[in-house]
């Protein structure tokens with residue numbers, strides 16, 4: 001017996017529902033076609049992953065599957081011309097990845113009664129470290145498909161009429177019957193003759209060559225919230241490709257943001273900085289004003305007897321959380337830097353300390369070379 005569904009999700013046959021859900025999320029994100037620019041192979045993998053999850057997440061179907069050990073559960077997932085059907089709610093699954101700005105929607109070509117929904121578009125945008133902290137309005141440019149202005153999306157030459165599709169008779173969909181272990185199952189699929197439009201165009205529009213849409217360079221101003229982090233994605237509803245007789249897809253903007261600037265390093269909402277001080281400052285203590293990149297001046301109080309690697313914590317001085325009303329902290333780690341160059345006077349004073357502490361110094365090595 002083969003257990004492909006378990007292999008597809010890379011879980012054991014004994015996996016708990018929670019483990020299956022987790023594995024599915026991981027796999028689905030990995031192979032999601034929107035993340036691979038509509039890669040056909042990834043699209044197929046994505047269908048397989050969904051098919052596997054649809055069965056393994058349903059206790060009854062899973063029990064059947066375990067018993068029969070077959071993936072022939074109706075329809076299969078090999079046929080490219082058949083639309084992908086599921087009643088699963090993807091927003092529930094993907095919410096945690098796009099924790100704000102709405103749930104995730106199944107991208108690609110979505111079809112309803114004759115119309116073709118627009119595809120989602122994913123773009124990547126680079127942001128500065130400082131801009132990510134403060135948030136900003138930014139104009140992004142990308143290319144989207146819009147309805148052809150010449151034929152207004154009909155695909156037909158002006159003055160000509162499309163004809164009825166002989167296979168589906170205007171429906172755009174055809175019923176497909178499949179023999180399965182549960183008996184004959186019926187499934188609706190997209191008509192491959194008219195590609196789901198229900199009509200056949202004989203005289204095509206010269207402008208779009210019957211494609212019904214054309215590419216348009218688009219600029220869009222985006223409100224980027226403070227606290228946006230590297231790899232996060234903003235969804236802009238309806239700004240993907242135009243649909244044909246249906247709703248447009250969405251625009252997904254994923255941000256590339258450097259994780260540090262001039263020694264100030266960011267990790268989620270916390271900021272980290274390493275401050276080098278002189279041993280004398282650590283021994284005797286000092287109050288000083290530190291000029292931090294982006295954040296500006298911070299007064300710090302280095303206590304007498306501060307140790308190497310000691311961390312000063314500035315509560316709420318980090319990065320604003322993207323969706324919650326809270327901030328991370330700023331951590332300044334103290335590094336004590338041993339001087340490698342001493343003045344004659346300094347050297348004498350260190351010798352005096354050595355004498356006071358009864359330390360027999362070698363006084364060789366690098367220090368002697370200085371004078």
Ligand SMILES: [Zn+2]
Pocket residue numbers: 148149150151152153154155156205206207208209210211212213
């Ligand atoms: Zn046209």
Ligand SMILES: [Zn+2]
Pocket residue numbers: 165166167168169170171172173191192193194195196197198199
């Ligand atoms: Zn048809």
